[in-house]
Amino acid sequence: MDMKVKPASPQHKQERVSIYQPEQEGLIYPEIPVFDNVADERQHRKERLVAACRAFALQKFDYGSAGHLTIRDPEHPELYWTNPMCVHFSQVKVSNLVLADHSGRVLEGRHAINRAGFVLHAAVHEMHPDILAMCHAHTVYGTAFASLGKRLDPITQDTAAFFEDHDVVNEEAGQVVVEVKAGHRVASALGKGKAIIHQNHGLFTVSRHSIEAAAFWFIALERCCKQQLVVEASGAKPIHLSPETARYSREHVGSEYLGWLHFQTIWGQLVEQQPDMFD
Numbered sequence: 001m002d003m004k005v006k007p008a009s010p011q012h013k014q015e016r017v018s019i020y021q022p023e024q025e026g027l028i029y030p031e032i033p034v035f036d037n038v039a040d041e042r043q044h045r046k047e048r049l050v051a052a053c054r055a056f057a058l059q060k061f062d063y064g065s066a067g068h069l070t071i072r073d074p075e076h077p078e079l080y081w082t083n084p085m086c087v088h089f090s091q092v093k094v095s096n097l098v099l100a101d102h103s104g105r106v107l108e109g110r111h112a113i114n115r116a117g118f119v120l121h122a123a124v125h126e127m128h129p130d131i132l133a134m135c136h137a138h139t140v141y142g143t144a145f146a147s148l149g150k151r152l153d154p155i156t157q158d159t160a161a162f163f164e165d166h167d168v169v170n171e172e173a174g175q176v177v178v179e180v181k182a183g184h185r186v187a188s189a190l191g192k193g194k195a196i197i198h199q200n201h202g203l204f205t206v207s208r209h210s211i212e213a214a215a216f217w218f219i220a221l222e223r224c225c226k227q228q229l230v231v232e233a234s235g236a237k238p239i240h241l242s243p244e245t246a247r248y249s250r251e252h253v254g255s256e257y258l259g260w261l262h263f264q265t266i267w268g269q270l271v272e273q274q275p276d277m278f279d
Ligand SMILES: [Zn+2]
Pocket: 066, 067, 117, 136, 137, 138, 201, 202
């Protein structure tokens, strides 16, 4: 089945123009690919999902078998490609990805998935048809910050990327048995935002654009949690950006397109250093 991919939105085009600038015409610059068939687009999404997992390994986001990344299938958007259970992020490759449905039933792939954790992704994807990709992992700083049960403050340009664009789910998340309920709470809290801090649990990011954007904003969110914890631990009182400045910064540095663009540096590194991700 042939399928044309929707062209970049006017906002993405505008952002590309503002960053690239006309006088740089002809120079190397990452372009969002356009596909004329669904098989190529599926292969592309699977390769980028693997790269996102490898990026999480580089960031040391692994914690045993915890952590899931999902991207919708381009032909069957009710199905998601995800990483296999009990395979280290650094060993995820195209050939061991798993395709699953909302209920966590595996339709393609040899590996099991963590159904208890997957229900959180399924709840979000089911409630938000526009969300293409989602990332979750048990990271050191994100999970530590999540214990505070509060939003990030706009203390840096980095954290401004999440200003009024993330929320907190204040709920004890200590037991696997509450995962189904927690999934609905996380999904409900998302709204149009790109991230959730789940109290006592950790971080979630989503993208309506690409797995690359979801993965980059996850890396950024973990970094922002670290920044705020470091500042607070120092005892100093950080200066907050004004809401207007934080909003302006978010619009200019916190978009889906910018997340995708940032990830291209990681993609280039992985292609050169980890060619086995395509196996
Ligand atoms: Zn979790």
